[in-house]
Amino acid sequence: MSQTLTQMFKLAYRKEPISNFVLIVGAVDAVIGGVGNHVSLLGLGLSLVGVAIALRWQAVQRRQAVQMDSDFSIDAPVRYLPAAPGVNLSQQQDRQ
Numbered sequence: 001m002s003q004t005l006t007q008m009f010k011l012a013y014r015k016e017p018i019s020n021f022v023l024i025v026g027a028v029d030a031v032i033g034g035v036g037n038h039v040s041l042l043g044l045g046l047s048l049v050g051v052a053i054a055l056r057w058q059a060v061q062r063r064q065a066v067q068m069d070s071d072f073s074i075d076a077p078v079r080y081l082p083a084a085p086g087v088n089l090s091q092q093q094d095r096q
Contacts, residue, residue: 016059023052 013020026048033042 016056019052019055019059022048024057026052044084 026045028045029041030045033039033045093096
């Protein structure tokens with residue numbers, strides 16, 4: 001397996017670990033059920049693959065909704081530090 005393909009799988013697994021785990025388990029069950037002529041295991045594997053696809057779709061929809069919400073909230077950035085560190089405005093006002 002090439003390095004690029006391995007990195008792609010690692011990146012995808014980090015983003016959605018639960019749905020990827022369910023997808024892998026379902027795919028393995030489906031392959032074992034298909035090769036071994038176990039219809040119930042094949043059905044379980046295919047249903048798990050369907051659940052994993054539904055989980056992934058739901059996560060993508062949720063991520064898009066959060067992104068759209070953040071795009072519409074245009075607020076001024078909150079600044080916790082003064083504009084120029086080391087400048088004390090109260091001392092400057094006392095001199096005037």
